[in-house]
Amino acid sequence: MRQSQLFTKTSKTSPKDEVSKNALLLIRAGYTYKVMPGVYAYTPLGLMVLEKIKQIVREEMNAIGGQELIMTNLQRKDTWESTGRWSDEAVDVWFKTKLQDGTELGLAWSHEEAIMEMIQRFVESYKDLPVSVYQFQTKLRNELRAKSGIMRGREFVMKDMYSLHATEADMDQYYDQVIEAYKKIYARLGLGNETYITFASGGAFTKFSHEFQTLCDAGEDVLYVNADKTVAVNEEVLDDASAQLGVDKNTLVPMKSAEVGNIFKFGTEKSDKMHIVYKDREGKQQPIYLASYGIGITRAMGVIVEKLADEKGLVWPESVAPFRVHLLSLDANEQAEAIYESLTRAGIETIYDDRSVNAGEKFADSDLLGIPYHVVIGKRSLESKKAEVKHRQTKKTEEVSFSELIDYLQP
RNA sequence: CGGGGCAUAGUAUAGUGGUAGUACGAGUGGUUUGGGACCAUUUAGUCUCGGUUCGAUUCCGAGUGCCCCGACCA
Secondary structure (H helix, E strand, C coil): CEHHHCCCCCCCCCCCCCCCHHHHHHHHCCCEEEEECCEEEECHHHHHHHHHHHHHHHHHHHHCCCEECCCCCEEEHHHHHCCCCCCCCCCCCCEEEECCCCCEEEECCCCHHHHHHHHHCCCCEHHHCCEEEEEEEEEECCCCCCECHHHECCEEEEEEEEEEECCHHHHHHHHHHHHHHHHHHHHHCCCHHHEEEEECCCCCCCCEEEEEEEECCCCCEEEEECCCCCCEEEHHHHHHHHHHHCCCHHHCEEEEEEEEEEEEEEECHHHHHHCCEEECCCCCEEECEEEEEEEEHHHHHHHHHHHHCECCECCCCCCCCCCCEEEEECCCHHHHHHHHHHHHHCCCCEEEECCCCCHHHHHHHHHHHCCCEEEEECHHHHHHCEEEEEECCCCCEEEEEHHHHHHHHCC
């Protein structure tokens, strides 16, 4: 795409109503627009990143048999009453509203109850199990205080998957499959090296839960990590977990971390409360086992920014960057146009800075936008027949001849 | 929800009880073009309501909005 056509603009100054690195940079670079505290719009660039993240998650969920669907944001009161989670005392983040006839509705902050209600219509027999469904949905949570930019908003995009099983053993083995899928996801997002699966307290409803925590100074949690980073334990379960793992908790060092995923085994708790059953081989009614698996898509984007951005701006891993190549023309438009055409024809996602602004501004904007490869075409290039290719993350620069450019930039 | 702070142009910021200034941005014309270049010119602002006052953007009160710390975070 041509940068001259992009409707967003970069900004040299930082907004005064933000402090978190992710919000400052994403707003300055034009990836997000702040509507109110905890509520951000995603512009074309921001949306491209979100879609890249979603696609990675989608592929890994599909690989373990997940079926994508989308539930609704308007939720029925009686559905949530059936598990005792309608009241504001039980759940303090509800947004609630009313239909014109007075019927109360909740705006979805989660979808466990909703999926159980829906699944009841389709799962009747043991032959219908197991089932695994997931969605990318906007969650609405009336947080008392939003903070940390897009890492903790009142409106955010989450992937939530729900698996339903006839037996606990079946649930357990699927749960382990999801853990492996999650590891692949974080690796592909560029967070693999510093993301740990940890025991977490599951709240009042679940005995077994795990969190995926990424070491991150902007995070809200604390992880206790050992020297070679092979063991990481959540602060909230430090005593129990270290005992269980046979680790001396005094050898663990506290580090700040951000929760990027959370998985739970609900077991038959929801089924029992909502009377959701299947018929076994003898025709006897049995409760359905449920587990749920979340990944905060927008939060993952925020964590990637926090971890990789440098003093000059954003730095995207190739896997989630909105474009692979940022092509800069420094007063060599004819040549740059030709290269833009050939890159585009080769299927290499390219944003082409065709604006007539100074070189310095193009470089500064390019660093701010954080596209992995910067390809500079200037007057020098016209003589040498070479482009200057700079890798945003390593800051290394190479001269690449025009004829080898496509091969060089190919994923 | 407890505590603290802030509110001036699109953005970031000065300043004043008596005509509100700067930078960036944006517009126009021109010179530029390898790290946010330069000249000329134009554009645009005191959050809302009330009080004190001859006069309030400034002082006082309320409201609204925003930020930070804590609490909360399935």
